[in-house]
Amino acid sequence: MIIECERCRTKFSLDEGALRIIPCKVRCSVCRYIFILGKPTAAAAAGTQKTQAKPAAPQSDQTAAAATAQEPTYPDSSHCKVLVFSNQKGGVAKTTTCLNLGMALAQLKKRVLLIDFDVQANLTLALGYQDTPSFYDVLASGNGTMGRTVIKTRYSGLSLLPANENMVLLDKKYLRTKNFEYILKKQLAPIKHRYDFILIDTPPSIGFFTLNALTAANTTVIPCQCDFFATQGLERLVKLIDLVKTKTNPDIGYAVLATMYDPNSTASKLILTKLKERYGDKTFKAVICADTKVKEAQIMRVPLMSYSRQSDAGEQYMRLAKELI
Ligand SMILES: Nc1ncnc2c1ncn2[C@@H]1O[C@H](COP(=O)(O)OP(=O)(O)OP(=O)(O)O)[C@@H](O)[C@H]1O
Ligand SMILES: [Mg+2]
Secondary structure (H helix, E strand, C coil), X not given: CEEECCCCCCEEECCHHHCCCCCEEEECCCCCCEEEECCECHHHHCCCCCEXXXXXXXXXXXXXXXXXXXXXCCCCCCCCEEEEECCCCCCCCHHHHHHHXXXXXXXXXXXXXXXXXXXXXHHHXXXXXXXXXXXXXXXXXXXXXXXXXXXXXXXXXXXXXXXXXXXXXXXXXXCCCXXXXXXXXHHHCCCHHHXXXXXXXXXXXXXXXXXXXXXXXXXXXXXXXXXXXHHHCHHHHHHHHHHHHHHCCCCCEEEEEEECECCCCHHHHHHHHHHHHHHHHXXXXXXXXXXXXXXXXHHCCCCHHHHCCCCHHHHHHHHHHHHHC
């Protein structure tokens, strides 16, 4: 029979002989959504034999094995929140925020996984790593290798899936393939329960990495530098998030974070006011100031939250972490 996932609408050909009992729970192997196969319809309840899983004409290029009750089930991971840091504008503090918010959460005793999903590998470098296996190697070595590729950093509670330059090949290889947006979500499923927060740093472009991260996430954090040009791309990103909501991730939300705020600059104050007017409660209360300690920490290749937790930006990242929790 042909069945269709209720969420991502992927069709699967399923061997009826593999099903011992109907109705039963099945898990979509593409988006991991669990739904009931053979759920009685109103008509069936009224006495007719129709069910949701009525056979359809074969038309899928997907293989059968996909959605059966025998699919591996993973421990409950509903406690884990996945945040993606995204903005097509470069240099607005996506990486700095991902790193220091992650550190702040780890300092508050949360189990945190940082994912460097940017070929520039700035997050990886900022933590002092280089030439380590990345998501490219996870896909090259097959399912189940995500856990082995994640590094436990020297900071308690903080793990990292590093980036390397091979990742550039993934954009070319997968971008035009069907359902490529679900690849990260699927790879995270077996390890997600180990973490309270998963934070994904993305590049300043829309492609394989950003679309995968948006599909896997609960919330998009949009760092916005307090600068006129930086605010211009926000509406485009919000439209993209709305599109992702309709296509691959109905549960995704977003919140804007003002970064590199200068309390002595009228321009900064004006922009912060405009952000709050436009995005209302979708703006974080915490605001991150421009602080030279951020750059010093980067040069030392340590997170600001380790280099100078008492600095202005350090305290603001801690406030942001508490706001999130
Ligand atoms: N609060 C801050 N105070 C001062 N400098 C900052 C602050 N936050 C970030 N920076 C600096 O701004 C620059 C850009 O930051 P970052 O690399 O985090 O941005 P990004 O959005 O990740 O950039 P890209 O789009 O290239 O990935 C870096 O040099 C960083 O040190
Ligand atoms: Mg970056």
